[in-house]
């Protein structure tokens with residue numbers, strides 16, 4: 001088959017896909033999908049003759065486009081970016097057309113009313129209900145005269161989202177700073193080795209003096225912020241990072257006008273659909289019912305966290321003044337002073353802990369944990385990938401049956417967007433030939449190996465890896481056989497962080513860590529005494545961290561509910577957004593960044609991801625994930641934290657059912673009761689353990 005994007009016989013043929021394959025593949029698949037849509041309009045309203053053929057055609061389109069989107073996110077190049085952006089409007093147009101299709105909407109209604117509906121499996125019933133809801137939200141009920149406007153909004157929003165993300169990546173890559181020996185004091189060895197390698201890649205300096213090059217990617221940025229004694233160096237990096245994609249940089253990368261436009265379009269979208277604001281639309285398919293409910297939930301949590309955050313900040317300020325000679329704690333001093341305070345109080349540093357977490361130990365350790373918990377087996381396999389650093393693994397069940405597969409792409413690089421995320425490549429479903437096995441992508445931005453040693457991960461990075469793997473298992477361990485509700489498909493977005501945040505908890509268990517750690521040089525496991533100190537420091541500044549998450553969540557929710565740029569101020573576009581952020585901060589925050597901080601300009605979660613009026617979902621789902629984990633804590637004494645019985649129930653009731661039933665039902669089925677906030681507060685040190 002000449003075009004690898006049209007091959008659905010197995011794993012994506014990543015080593016063969018190039019930019020010129022994109023347009024022809026999409027043309028063909030869009031044609032096929034439109035054909036299927038036309039045929040479905042005239043088909044009888046049954047599962048087999050209507051739902052399934054439509055699903056077949058749209059799945060091929062989504063799968064191929066998913067590969068393109070994935071490459072756009074992890075292997076950006078001018079050619080691919082151009083191909084992606086050229087096809088994006090066509091894809092968006094198709095999805096809008098489908099969502100607005102009155103005849104298909106009627107057909108789903110017919111199916112729901114038919115006697116066949118009662119006989120459908122619960123997963124399929126849920127799928128039909130979801131489809132009806134999504135048709136309503138997709139504009140199917142709009143009068144014909146308004147549909148073109150609605151479609152134009154979707155198209156513009158999709159392009160703006162892609163551009164937002166590209167601007168952040170370009171602005172991130174545009175900055176670097178090269179320094180001499182006199183400015184590197186305090187920065188750890190491995191970060192220096194990477195910075196030295198980066199400097200040497202550029203032309204060799206003629207005077208033969210060694211130099212170090214730092215950039216805004218996390219593995220370079222964060223060690224400087226945490227350890228560099230050169231305060232001006234920290235300030236340079238902080239300033240560059242927190243003004244990315246703003247009016248302080250290249251005008252063509254400025255996200256300010258994009259933000260204003262996105263908000264305007266989302267508002268118009270909501271009003272067309274008959275909702276007062278976009279937050280109301282966003283909440284329709286979520287667990288939370290109204291923006292008010294979310295704002296109250298966040299307000300309650302903020303009130304509980306506030307005294308802890310105030311204490312955290314007061315301690316940090318007095319420590320910085322007394323011991324570091326920093327009288328006026330600036331934003332670029334926070335990570336630095338915090339790490340010093342933590343090192344002093346708990347007698348260890350992030351850097352020391354990191355030596356015990358080489359990748360060669362962490363990855364197998366994480367696999368062993370889930371193998372025990374869920375009675376599965378994970379093995380490395382060869383598969384075509386997009387980069388030499390990417391690996392592929394498969395998951396098999398107790399009877400050696402193939403359950404799923406996943407790619408792991410761990411290291412930061414210029415072609416990859418920042419952060420960490422999981423994405424589905426193939427979803428589970430039953431086909432005539434048998435079960436189609438799900439496949440996932442796990443993407444992180446960790447430091448790679450330097451100086452011939454394996455990559456070393458900070459404990460925070462290990463937690464991130466577990467988090468993404470938790471999403472991956474949700475996608476992979478599903479037993480649902482209908483694509484639309486298999487794995488994370490169809491899961492309420494404010495419950496989707498349950499399996500991921502659940503996994504993070506294991507990073508604090510001795511039973512897990514003693515097997516997962518080996519000192520990179522000595523080969524010794526993590527000393528118990530160091531573990532105890534890590535545990536004691538677990539909730540160091542958790543008040544501050546909680547308030548920060550609440551600040552982002554409230555900003556997001558208010559931006560999409562009661563925000564009115566015109567009423568707020570008449571100043572240039574963008575400052576109304578900053579004005580709202582300031583107001584939110586005055587309400588909940590205890591720390592205030594400099595006035596020139598442009599956090600919204602790189603807040604990709606809500607402007608380029610799926611978290612608009614949904615960022616609160618992290619905290620919302622953390623109530624569920626902490627409470628779910630407490631079921632394991634309940635049996636820790638008697639059976640150990642990796643209790644296979646509790647693991648089986650978690651897999652059966654939460655992971656396996658995916659989106660086939662409401663998340664609240666799944667939680668109740670696992671926990672035997674309604675969720676309680678106690679475990680979250682206890683885990684965060686906000687009530688006695």
Ligand SMILES: [Zn+2]
Nearest residue numbers: 467471497500
């Ligand atoms: Zn997540």
